[in-house]
Amino acid sequence: MSGGLRYRACRLRVQTQKGEYGTEVEFREGLNVVWADNSMGKSTLMNALLFGLGLEGMITAKHIVPFAHVMTDRLDTGDGEVAVVASEVLLEIENGRGDVVTTKRTVVGDDDHRLVRVYDGALLTAGARPGQSRSLYARMAHSARREAGMQHFLAQFIGWRIPEVATFRGDPAPLYLETIFPLLFVEQKHGWGAIAGSFPTRFGIRDTAQRAFEFLMALDSTALQARRAELEMQLRELASEWKGSALALSAALASGGGQLTGVPGAPEHPWPPVVGPVVRFPHKGELVPLPLAIEQLEAELTELESGPVATAGQARAEALAELGRLQEQLVARERALGTAVRHHAAAESSVLSVERQLKEVVRGLARADDARKLERLAHERDLRTSSGACPTCGQAVTESLMVVDLAQFEALSLDDEVKGLNDRKKMLEFLLQAARADLGEADQEMAAMREEDAALRRRIRVLKAESLDVDAAPSASRVQRRVELVRQLGQARECRRQFDEVSNVLERLAGQHATLSGELKRIPSDTLSEQDRAKLAQIEARFIDGCRAFGLSSLDPAELEISRTSFQPEHEGFDLQFDLSASDTIRANWAYKLALLDVANRATTNHAGALVFDEPRQQSASKTSFSALIRRSEVVCRTGGQVIIATSEAWDNLAPTLEETLCHLVKFEGRVVTRR
Amino acid sequence: MAEPVERPSIDAEVEFSDRGISVPIEYRPVWMLGAMSVLLWKCSHGAKSSVERLEVLDWAVASTRNTDLLLGHLRAGDSEVAMRLSVRGTVRRAVAVLVGEGLAERQGGTRVALTSEGKKWAKDVWEALSPRDLLRVNAERIQKSFTEGAMTSLRRIR
Numbered sequence: 001m002s003g004g005l006r007y008r009a010c011r012l013r014v015q016t017q018k019g020e021y022g023t024e025v026e027f028r029e030g031l032n033v034v035w036a037d038n039s040m041g042k043s044t045l046m047n048a049l050l051f052g053l054g055l056e057g058m059i060t061a062k063h064i065v066p067f068a069h070v071m072t073d074r075l076d077t078g079d080g081e082v083a084v085v086a087s088e089v090l091l092e093i094e095n096g097r098g099d100v101v102t103t104k105r106t107v108v109g110d111d112d113h114r115l116v117r118v119y120d121g122a123l124l125t126a127g128a129r130p131g132q133s134r135s136l137y138a139r140m141a142h143s144a145r146r147e148a149g150m151q152h153f154l155a156q157f158i159g160w161r162i163p164e165v166a167t168f169r170g171d172p173a174p175l176y177l178e179t180i181f182p183l184l185f186v187e188q189k190h191g192w193g194a195i196a197g198s199f200p201t202r203f204g205i206r207d208t209a210q211r212a213f214e215f216l217m218a219l220d221s222t223a224l225q226a227r228r229a230e231l232e233m234q235l236r237e238l239a240s241e242w243k244g245s246a247l248a249l250s251a252a253l254a255s256g257g258g259q260l261t262g263v264p265g266a267p268e269h270p271w272p273p274v275v276g277p278v279v280r281f282p283h284k285g286e287l288v289p290l291p292l293a294i295e296q297l298e299a300e301l302t303e304l305e306s307g308p309v310a311t312a313g314q315a316r317a318e319a320l321a322e323l324g325r326l327q328e329q330l331v332a333r334e335r336a337l338g339t340a341v342r343h344h345a346a347a348e349s350s351v352l353s354v355e356r357q358l359k360e361v362v363r364g365l366a367r368a369d370d371a372r373k374l375e376r377l378a379h380e381r382d383l384r385t386s387s388g389a390c391p392t393c394g395q396a397v398t399e400s401l402m403v404v405d406l407a408q409f410e411a412l413s414l415d416d417e418v419k420g421l422n423d424r425k426k427m428l429e430f431l432l433q434a435a436r437a438d439l440g441e442a443d444q445e446m447a448a449m450r451e452e453d454a455a456l457r458r459r460i461r462v463l464k465a466e467s468l469d470v471d472a473a474p475s476a477s478r479v480q481r482r483v484e485l486v487r488q489l490g491q492a493r494e495c496r497r498q499f500d501e502v503s504n505v506l507e508r509l510a511g512q513h514a515t516l517s518g519e520l521k522r523i524p525s526d527t528l529s530e531q532d533r534a535k536l537a538q539i540e541a542r543f544i545d546g547c548r549a550f551g552l553s554s555l556d557p558a559e560l561e562i563s564r565t566s567f568q569p570e571h572e573g574f575d576l577q578f579d580l581s582a583s584d585t586i587r588a589n590w591a592y593k594l595a596l597l598d599v600a601n602r603a604t605t606n607h608a609g610a611l612v613f614d615e616p617r618q619q620s621a622s623k624t625s626f627s628a629l630i631r632r633s634e635v636v637c638r639t640g641g642q643v644i645i646a647t648s649e650a651w652d653n654l655a656p657t658l659e660e661t662l663c664h665l666v667k668f669e670g671r672v673v674t675r676r
Numbered sequence: 677m678a679e680p681v682e683r684p685s686i687d688a689e690v691e692f693s694d695r696g697i698s699v700p701i702e703y704r705p706v707w708m709l710g711a712m713s714v715l716l717w718k719c720s721h722g723a724k725s726s727v728e729r730l731e732v733l734d735w736a737v738a739s740t741r742n743t744d745l746l747l748g749h750l751r752a753g754d755s756e757v758a759m760r761l762s763v764r765g766t767v768r769r770a771v772a773v774l775v776g777e778g779l780a781e782r783q784g785g786t787r788v789a790l791t792s793e794g795k796k797w798a799k800d801v802w803e804a805l806s807p808r809d810l811l812r813v814n815a816e817r818i819q820k821s822f823t824e825g826a827m828t829s830l831r832r833i834r
Contacts, residue, residue, distance in 0.1 A: 063803070364701065366806055371701045373804040374710045381797060383777050385705045391776030400699040401708050401766040401773075410696035414706075420698055 004096025005158050005184075005608035006642050009124035010048050012673060015086040016075055020676045023668075026125060027644060030637040031663040033630065034646040035654065041672030042646045043188050044068055046614040049644075050185060052091025052103045054116050054138025054150035058178040059187050061202050063114075063139055070673050071107045077675070084108055092124040095157050096609070102130075105138075114139050116150045144174045151177050158608055163226040164233075165211045167204040172229040176203050180212045183596060184607075186589065188614040195577060195588045196568050213567040217539070217596065218605045220529040231520045235513065242267045242509045249502040254444045257282050257451040258290065258495040263506070265433075269517075271510030272503070279499050281492050282452050285329070290499070294492045301485040310478055313471025322477070323463040330456055337449050344442040350435045358428040361421055368418045375414060455484060528564060536562055538599045543569060546591025549632055550625045554584040583622070590616060590629050594636050594643075601639040609641040617649050627657040634661045702738070708770035710801040711737075711811055713779060716790045717798035718815045719822065724789035727771055729827040731763045736822070737814040749830075750821055 011024040025034065025045060036042040047066045050056050056066040065072060074081045086109035092102045102123035105116045116136045121128035136143075136150040143149030144162065154177060155162050164172040182197030190198045199208040214221050246263040253260050262277035280287035283296060312319075378386035388396055399411035412420065462480040469476065528536070540562040547557040561570055569576040569588055580588060593611055600607030611633075617626045626649055633643040647654065658665060701707050715733045716723050725733075736746040771788050774780040779794035790798060805812040 062800075363810075367701045367707075367809060370805050370809055371704060371707045371710075374801055375706050377797070377800050377804055378706050378709070381800075383706075383709070383779075385709060385773055385777060391773060391778075399705070400703045401705055401769045411699045412696040414701075414704065416696065417698060417701070 004094075005610045006094040007049055007610060007612075007644060008092040008094050008100065008122065010045065010052065010092070011090040011124055012045065012048055012071065013088050013090070013676075014071060014075055014084055014673055016082040016084055018077065018082045021075055021077075021673050022676050023672050023674065024124065025666050026664075027642065027666075028664040029642055031630070031634045031661065032642065032644045032666065033654075033658060033663050034644065034666045034668075035651065036646075036648060036668035036672055037670075038648045040648075040668060040670065041068075041070060042648060042668070043614055044070055045672050046188070046612065046644075046646050048089045049091060049612060050181075050187070051105060051107070052089050053093075053154055053177075053181075054103075054105070054136075054143070055154075055178055055181055055185075057139055057176075058181050058185070058200060059190050061200065065107050065113050067107055075673065076671075078671075086110075090124060092122055093157075096159055099157070101157065102128075104133075118150075118153065144176050160215075160606055163211075163215060163223075164229045165225060166206045166229055166232070168206060169204055172233060173203060173205060175205065175211055175215055176200075179203060179205060179208050180216055182209075183212055183216050183593065184610060185612045186593065186614060186616070191614065192586055192589060192616075195585060195592055197589075207566075209568065210566055216606050217535055217567075217599070219532045219535065221532060224523050228520065228523050231516050231523070235516050235520070238509055238513045238516070239266045242506065242513075245502050245505050245509070249498060250440070250444075252498050253279060253495050254447050256491040256495045256498075257448055258492075258499075259287060259444050259448060260499075267506075267510045267513035269510050269514035271507050277499075277503075279495055281495060282448055283488075285452065287448070290492060290496055294489065294496065297485055297489045297492060301482065301489060304478065304482045304485065310475045311471060312466050312469040312473045312475050315475035315478055316467065316471075319463050319466050319475070319477045323460065323467065326456060326460050326463065330453070330460065333449065333453055333456065337446075337453065340442065340446050340449055344439070344446055347435065347439040347442045351432065351439050354428055354432045354435050358425065358432060361425045361428060365418065365421045365425065368414065368421060371414055372418070455488075458484070533564070535599060535603055535605075536564060536567070538603065539595045542595035542598045543588075543591050546594055546632060547588055549628045550587040550590055551622065551628070552580075552584045552587045552591070554580045583625075586616070587625055590632075594632060597641050597643070598636045598639070601636070601641055610644070611641065612644045612646075614646045615648065616645060617647060626653075630654075630657050630661055630663070634663055703764075703766055705770070705773055708766055709774055709777065709779070709797075710805075712767070712770045712774050713790060713794055713798035714801055714805075714811060714815055716780065716788070717795055718802065719818050719820055721820055721823065722789070723795060723798075724783060724787060726824060726827065727768060727786045727788060728831075729822070729824060730771065730788070731767045732761060732827065732830065733818070733822065734767050735761050735763060736818060737811050739810065740814065743814040743817055746818065746822060750826055 006029065007027045009024065009026045011022065013020065013022040015021075023041075023045065034042060034045065044067055047056065047059075050058060051066060060066055070076070070084075071087045072084060074083055087107040088104060088109065089107060090102055090104050092100060094100045100120075100122045102119045102121065103116050104119065104123075106113055114137050116138050117133045118136055119128075119130050119133045121131065123130055134153070136148055136153050138150035140149070144151040144155070146152055162174045162177075165175045167173045178200050182191065182199050186192060186197065196209050196213070199212065201208060205211060211225065213219075214225065243265060246260075246265075249263070250260045259280045260277060261280070262275065279290040281290045281293035282288075283293040288296075375386055384391040384394070388399075390396070399413060459477070459480065462477050466476045540560075543562060544557045544560055547560060555571055555576075559571055560576065562568070563570045566575075569592060571579050576588060577585060590613070593613075596607060597609070597611050599605070600609065613629075616629060626647075630645065633645065637643055702711075711734065712730060715730055715737070716725055719725075719733055720729075732746070736742045771780065774794070775782055775788065778791060779797050780788050780790050783789050802812070807813075
């Protein structure tokens with residue numbers, strides 16, 4: 001085990017109008033049994049362990065304290081009820097390095113319940129005086145990533161390096177502690193429903209149970225998954241840099257009159273491709289490849305510079321012919337510019353329209369997301385509407401309250417509605433990309449045309465002036481042509497310089513992209529290392545042993561397996577849950593969790609070494625099985641670890657087993673929370 | 677003509693399937709249950725209201741413009757702000773469902789009030805709504821400023 005967590009003590013303090021109530025419990029290494037009769041506050045104590053760790057989000061998505069009224073509202077003293085004025089939980093924990101801290105968290109009182117004060121030292125068992133404390137926050141955004149977050153602190157305290165894992169949203173997220181603890185803490189209400197545990201899904205982590213198992217048992221696939229998430233992130237960053245560079249180049253070229261084509265939206269390898277990107281440059285009224293434009297401009301300039309400058313008289317006839325030609329050209333170009341302006345306006349309006357629609361769909365999706373939350377709330381509250389029934393007459397109701405009669409049509413379910421909205425969003429994003437490309441082209445086209453028009457007008461002005469010049473004067477049109485050539489050549493060379501510069505960047509990005517993509521492809525998606533297989537074989541053997549010891553009878557335990565892909569128990573390739581009776585599901589849950597702890601004692605894992613079972617005798621698992629659980633837990637703890645079992649099993653049944661077992665017993669004769 | 681700098685291409689598989697009618701979220705029973713309870717809890721004195729007033733509130737929270745109009749009307753008095761209300765028939769149905777679920781009860785005539793269970797539900801709904809949701813943002817702007825008295829003056833204008 002590389003990580004470590006031990007519960008050392010827990011104190012509940014409840015201040016009422018009639019004085020202080022509470023309880024304090026110490027836990028030891030090995031097996032701990034907490035006994036109290038039903039409804040005496042045992043689960044309050046167990047939930048306090050989670051609350052003290054700031055992990056109650058494992059059992060509830062709501063931002064409320066997970067306690068019964070005894071800690072929050074009123075307390076039954078036996079003589080009547082008294083109002084709770086203030087209450088808090090103190091939890092003393094130790095890690096694998098022997099560091100001890102005590103956490104203190106308010107349930108009711110002046111402090112916000114999301115605030116956790118963490119004191120160094122054993123405030124409960126050694127009576128250390130509270131010294132310097134850290135104030136951390138729990139159940140708030142970023143609690144897992146930031147130093148001031150309780151999750152961040154707890155992970156460091158236990159010695160866990162929390163991996164980043166893939167989410168349904170596409171971006172990686174930390175493997176939140178609430179998704180790991182279901183394998184370490186079986187809570188009474190939610191923990192017994194599934195063999196591996198009930199894993200919160202609200203974090204959007206893909207295959208949550210699988211990721212939690214891989215991490216806890218330190219399977220090599222965890223590191224691979226982490227590397228995969230890291231690579232995917234780096235690839236996204238590279239793609240974004242690529243796109244940024246291409247756009248910047250395109251804009252820079254456009255300002256100089258050039259036009260870029262052939263740069264894809266995402267990195268491609270090999271780069272440059274056989275048919276690489278091309279820059280076109282306006283020359284003599286048309287767009288020609290940049291190297292050709294430079295070559296022709298240079299040749300023309302050389303020719304002009306090679307001889308003496310002609311006089312206006314020598315150049316007049318040629319100038320007048322050119323003037324006529326250019327004036328005709330200008331009229332045609334003005335018409336073309338009008339068309340280009342209209343095209344640009346249409347492209348702009350198209351982008352705006354798609355952006356508006358996309359905004360609506362995104363808003364619709366957010367609302368649908370809220371609606372789904374309301375649907376879940378309605379399910380939790382058992383509202384009949386949530387199951388499609390009329391709350392008054394019980395008849396089926398449609399998915400709509402619209403006045404129009406939908407009875408003859410089938411309305412889309414909320415999930416399908418969301419799917420439809422997502423499809424629409426994708427389509428609009430696609431259209432937006434196309435519309436923006438159109439607009440980009442229109443921009444470039446207009447910029448190029450304006451640039452050429454300006455040059456044309458300059459030339460016409462000069463030619464007109466020259467027609468009125470005296471014959472002996474130097475030809476202004478030839479001089480202007482030379483100046484114009486120098487300017488165009490300067491622009492063309494600048495375009496070439498920028499293109500070469502960005503080409504190098506693109507080449508580097510394409511190379512990096514190819515390397516990272518290659519590595520990503522080589523990461524096996526489901527392959528386990530030899531050590532992983534050995535670990536899983538050990539877990540499987542101990543799981544089968546445990547099931548046998550606990551009297552699992554729905555199936556022959558020897559036929560059970562631990563899946564090499566989902567890491568959950570299965571039978572003949574099917575999820576075990578469907579083949580077991582309710583009480584056997586409980587037995588399998590005991591066996592699974594104990595098997596993990598047992599293997600963690602012998603192999604390198606991230607298991608915290610502590611396991612909590614709150615009321616494990618669910619679904620009337622037999623007396624014999626329960627005794628076997630106590631005995632087996634004790635045996636597992638002999639090699640290390642801590643198991644806490646909270647139970648209200650009939651004392652007469654429990655006592656004989658406890659007599660034969662080495663365990664630390666915490667027995668409450670009456671209520672757990674009593675007068676102090 | 678310039679060539680495109682970057683043009684997306686479709687590589688998705690085309691899939692044909694029967695689909696039902698798309699129903700806007702605002703017409704779905706669960707949403708309306710939530711919306712009505714929020715309007716009663718957040719925008720109504722004593723968590724009670726006439727159904728007519730709920731109709732107006734439902735219209736008002738549907739868009740920022742509608743909220744502006746209602747608040748403008750409340751500030752300016754009777755008829756200085758032109759308002760055209762479109763009333764959806766869904767509110768009455770939603771109120772009936774709310775009563776059927778035991779989250780609200782009728783109080784004679786057309787008045788309706790949240791039960792204690794309804795108030796808890798409204799609080800849960802409020803917390804579940806994203807902070808930028810229009811219902812939440814606009815209900816927060818209106819608060820309890822639109823009273824039954826103001827509703828009566830609206831009725832007079834009509």
